[in-house]
Amino acid sequence: MTDCAPTQTPEIDLPALREKYLAERDKRLRPDGQDQYIVTEQGFEEFYEGDPYTTVVPREPITDEIGTAVLGGGWAGLIAAARLEEAGVTDFRIIESAGDFGGVWYWNRYPGIQVDTDSYSYLPLLEETGYLPTEKYTHGDENFEHAQRIGKHYNLYERAIFSTLVKSLEWNERDKRWHIGTNRGDAIRARHVIMAQGPFNKPKLPGIPGISEFTGHTFHSARWDYEYTGGTMHGGLDGLRGKRVAVIGTGASGVQVIPHIAQSAEHLYVFQRTPSYVYDRGDVPTDPEWAASLQPGWTRERKRNFHTAAFEAFAPGQPDLICDGWTEVARNLEAHVTATDAWATLTPEKFMELREVEDYKAMERVRRRVDEIVRDPATAEALKPYYRFLCKRPCFSDAYLPTFNRPNVTLVDVAETKGVERITARGVVANGVEHEVDCIIFASGFEITTDLDRRLAIAPFTGRDGVSLYEHWADGFSTLHGITSHKFPNVFFTGFTQGGVTAAVTEIFDQQARHIAYILSTVGQSATTIEPTADAVAEWVRTVRETAVDNTTFQRECTPGYYNNEGEKNIRSHLGEPYWPGFYAFEDVLQAWRDTGELPGLVVEK
Numbered sequence: 296m297t298d299c300a301p302t303q304t305p306e307i308d309l310p311a312l313r314e315k316y317l318a319e320r321d322k323r324l325r326p327d328g329q330d331q332y333i334v335t336e337q338g339f340e341e342f343y344e345g346d347p348y349t350t351v352v353p354r355e356p357i358t359d360e361i362g363t364a365v366l367g368g369g370w371a372g373l374i375a376a377a378r379l380e381e382a383g384v385t386d387f388r389i390i391e392s393a394g395d396f397g398g399v400w401y402w403n404r405y406p407g408i409q410v411d412t413d414s415y416s417y418l419p420l421l422e423e424t425g426y427l428p429t430e431k432y433t434h435g436d437e438n439f440e441h442a443q444r445i446g447k448h449y450n451l452y453e454r455a456i457f458s459t460l461v462k463s464l465e466w467n468e469r470d471k472r473w474h475i476g477t478n479r480g481d482a483i484r485a486r487h488v489i490m491a492q493g494p495f496n497k498p499k500l501p502g503i504p505g506i507s508e509f510t511g512h513t514f515h516s517a518r519w520d521y522e523y524t525g526g527t528m529h530g531g532l533d534g535l536r537g538k539r540v541a542v543i544g545t546g547a548s549g550v551q552v553i554p555h556i557a558q559s560a561e562h563l564y565v566f567q568r569t570p571s572y573v574y575d576r577g578d579v580p581t582d583p584e585w586a587a588s589l590q591p592g593w594t595r596e597r598k599r600n601f602h603t604a605a606f607e608a609f610a611p612g613q614p615d616l617i618c619d620g621w622t623e624v625a626r627n628l629e630a631h632v633t634a635t636d637a638w639a640t641l642t643p644e645k646f647m648e649l650r651e652v653e654d655y656k657a658m659e660r661v662r663r664r665v666d667e668i669v670r671d672p673a674t675a676e677a678l679k680p681y682y683r684f685l686c687k688r689p690c691f692s693d694a695y696l697p698t699f700n701r702p703n704v705t706l707v708d709v710a711e712t713k714g715v716e717r718i719t720a721r722g723v724v725a726n727g728v729e730h731e732v733d734c735i736i737f738a739s740g741f742e743i744t745t746d747l748d749r750r751l752a753i754a755p756f757t758g759r760d761g762v763s764l765y766e767h768w769a770d771g772f773s774t775l776h777g778i779t780s781h782k783f784p785n786v787f788f789t790g791f792t793q794g795g796v797t798a799a800v801t802e803i804f805d806q807q808a809r810h811i812a813y814i815l816s817t818v819g820q821s822a823t824t825i826e827p828t829a830d831a832v833a834e835w836v837r838t839v840r841e842t843a844v845d846n847t848t849f850q851r852e853c854t855p856g857y858y859n860n861e862g863e864k865n866i867r868s869h870l871g872e873p874y875w876p877g878f879y880a881f882e883d884v885l886q887a888w889r890d891t892g893e894l895p896g897l898v899v900e901k
Contacts, residue, residue, distance in 0.1 A: 299618035301630040304656035305663060312655055312681075319681040320854045320862070323569060325713050328855075328863035329745045333500040335515075336752075338507065342515045342737070343498055343752075344460065344478070347522075348404065349394025351458045356480035362386030362820065364475060364483065366461055367491035369398015371789045371804040373445045374419050375489050378808040380449050382816035389451060390477070392460040396451070397442035399495040400435055403548070405519040406530050406555035408435035409578075411547060411691050412798070413617045416601045419801040421594050424448045427586055432578045432691070435528050456481075464488065464756045466784065471823050473785065487785040487819060489811060490751075491804075494790055494869070497742040497752055501543060505718040509735060516548040516738040523734070524559075532559040540564070541723050541730065543715060544738030545571055546856075547688050552738065554694035563704045564730045566723060568714050569854050571690040572661055572680045574620035598799040602878055605798035608646065611638055620689055621798065627653045654684045668696040677708040686853030705730075743857045744869045758783035772872050775827035775835050775896050776885065778807055784826035787811045791871035793839045795881030803878070810885050814894065824900045831896030844875045 325331055335343035363384065365372045368391030379387055393401040410417055414433040418441055421427065426444060429437060446452050463476035472484040498517045500506065514520045521527070525534030532555055540560040542549055545567040557563045597616050603609060604622035609629040615622050628650055632638055637645075662679040669675035678696065680687070698704055707725045709715055716724045722731040742750040748765045756764040759782045767773060767782060774780045777794030778787055789807045797803060819825060847866055855862035858869055874881045888895060 299615040299622075299626060301627045302623055302657070302660065304627065304653070304660045307652075307655050307659050309652065309655055312659070315681050316683070316854075317852060319710075320852060323710055323713055323855050324862045325855065327502075328861045331502050331714070331861065332739070332742075332745065333502045333506070334742075334749055335498055335500060339500060342500060342518060344392075345518060346392075346394055346458065347518055347520060348401070349458060351394070354479065356482065357456065358482045359388075360472070360484045361388050362485070363388075363487040363489060363815065364473070364485035365389045365489045365491055367391060367398065367493060367496075368393065368396040368446075368455060368457075369400070369442070369491070369493045370419055370801050371493045371808075372396075372398070372489075372491035373442060373449075373451070374801065374804045375491050375789065375808040375811065376451050376454075377420060377423070377445060377449045378805070378812040379815065380451075382812035384812060384815045384820065386820070387454060389455045390459055390461055390475070390483075391455060391457050394457050395439075395443065396446045396455070397439045398493050400438040400442055402517045403495075403519075404435055404439075404521075404528050405516045405548060405552045406524075406526055406528055406532060407551035407694075408528055408548075409433065409551060410438065411689065412621060413597070413601060413619065414438075415594065416598045416617065416799040417801060419805060420445055420448075422591065427581060427589075430578055430580050432576065461753055464753055466758045468759065471784075487787065487815065487825075489787045489789065491789050492751065494743050494800075495741045497750060498737075499739055499742050499745070500737055501714065501739050503543075503715050503718050508720050509718050509722075510720045511722075511732060512734040514736060516544075516552060516736060517741070524556075526555070526559070530555045530558065532556060535559040535561075535734070537561050538733040539731065541566060541732040541735045542738055543723070543735065544740065545569075546738065546740055547571070547690050548740070549738035550690040550692050550695045552736070554692070554698045556736070557698045557701050557704050561703065564707055564723065564732060565699075565704065566707045566709055566715050566725060567677065568709050569687065569856065570678045570680045572620075572658070572682075572684065572687060573665075573678075573690045573692055573695050574623075574661060575664070576691045576693045577619065598797065598802050599879070601799050602797040602802075606796075606877065608650075620691060623657050624650065624653045624684055627657065651683075658682075658684055665696060669699050671699070674699050674706050677706055677710075682854045683849065683852070685858070686850075687856045687858060740857060744860050744867050758786070771836075773832055773836055775831050776810070776888070777871070777874075778810060779825070779827045779897070781827050781829045781832045784824040787814075791869065791873075793835065793872045794874055795878035796870050796873040797878035806878070806882060806885070810889070813889055814897070818894065818899050822899045822901060824898075826898050827896050828898055834896075839872050839874055842875050843872070 365375050368389050372389055410432050414428040424444055460478040462478055465474045467474050473488045475483040498515045512523055524532040526532035538560055539562045540556055541564045543566045550571055600616040604625040609625055611633050615626045665675050665678050709725050722729050762782045772793045774793045777792035789804055850859040850866050853859050860867050
């Protein structure tokens with residue numbers, strides 16, 4: 296499973312493509328930016344707070360005091376809890392709004408759901424639990440089962456509070472505890488809090504005029520309604536027979552679900568503002584011979600290889616262990632530099648120039664693949680992505696593009712009007728035409744780069760002296776190592792803040808979890824408060840910003856999407872404020888900090 300050749304890419308007219316990319320961006324830019332989306336509150340709560348998979352059983356409010364509250368039971372929360380357990384920190388509870396562990400893989404159960412990255416790199420704690428994925432790109436049910444496996448392996452179920460949404464977090468200076476309010480009326484006090492909601496926590500809706508007027512059926516892809524559609528995560532949506540369906544959104548969720556809807560619906564209208572990059576899936580079952588050859592530490596080696604392809608460059612002769620669309624540009628670049636014997640004279644500037652060319656060539660190959668598959672020339676042209684690789688979330692499917700050859704599928708391109716015009720009682724209006732439908736499915740994504748208070752949906756969230764986290768971070772993150780923040784004692788953050796970033800997102804959670812577990816196992820169980828000094832935070836913020844790589848030009852030239860804040864003037868990266876020297880360089884920073892044995896920059900009160 297390691298033989299991986301470079302792809303054959305076509306020659307390109309680079310100046311013409313640059314001009315085309317900018318034109319495609321410009322016609323989609325909207326003045327309202329992120330505000331074009333509706334918060335799933337104030338009349339839209341059912342798109343977020345409802346649970347179609349677990350019956351919420353009434354219970355008495357919980358009054359409890361715990362050592363550590365882990366907020367979230369997805370990958371970030373599970374990994375944090377696992378590392379706490381391994382470090383001997385056992386007084387913790389996980390508070391999760393869903394009815395089980397899994398996070399994004401609990402809520403997202405739409406037909407066709409599958410990982411879009413190498414599952415051997417993506418699924419966490421594989422060696423710890425003794426599990427190996429059944430295929431290169433695991434399906435949603437297997438991912439959900441793995442989350443449950445982790446929960447059972449570390450005995451986390453007995454410490455979980457499910458079907459409970461955290462609504463408020465307030466530091467109480469008198470008792471040195473965080474007071475946690477929930478939608479179940481609980482009064483929970485915690486010495487420490489680990490924020491582990493993950494980046495795909497809260498669905499968002501497009502703010503289309505008339506969205507509340509539709510009299511048919513609606514739901515978000517993250518809360519799939521199988522009672523209405525019938526079927527399972529693997530298809531068979533018999534409930535859609537004889538029905539006209541609209542899907543609004545053609546990102547990762549839309550690309551996966553659209554082929555299944557098309558197989559059952561009388562007619563499917565796909566409303567697309569910007570086409571996704573859609574590479575062939577090429578999924579394969581796990582090779583038993585390869586599995587038998589794996590040695591301890593293989594997951595870290597594979598994740599580091601994935602990181603190299605995504606953020607750095609393969610060295611001469613270095614194998615591409617991942618071998619898919621995510622690593623294509625790096626793989627082709629290595630082959631080109633080797634073939635031209637240019638390694639000795641390769642400057643950083645020349646490297647970026649060559650990488651850009653390989654990027655454009657790879658995207659042209661993807662566009663030509665559209666022409667090879669989609670028969671109608673106008674539909675094919677509308678499905679072609681004209682932007683740089685990683686301007687939008689790459690998608691992978693062998694079934695998506697052929698779906699548009701079906702007579703019961705209509706692609707409605709809304710690029711010129713920058714989105715759907717309105718929704719009526721009977722259907723969806725686009726380009727001046729009303730399309731009457733029985734059901735509208737919103738595949739419109741999540742609150743990822745919108746304002747923090749929208750994403751967390753916790754209010755109030757106040758630290759010392761009643762300081763709001765949202766005001767404290769209004770001008771950018773303010774942390775020590777992306778994990779702790781002044782004025783917010785005993786709170787530990789995970790996710791995309793001011794730390795290392797790598798292609799295997801769960802490895803980011805693991806790096807943070809191991810560091811948090813070290814702090815809590817060292818002093819946390821005896822300390823009253825743990826808080827970074829203002830000077831330590833200022834120094835880390837300065838380090839992050841002084842070593843930052845300015846990629847705003849790249850982002851601004853992208854078509855609008857959540858990767859670049861819908862083209863807003865002030866770009867807030869979906870990666871937070873990364874430590875640009877690198878994920879593994881950041882690991883060295885954390886290890887050196889731990890090796891001092893003194894917790895420099897943290898004030899620990901006993």
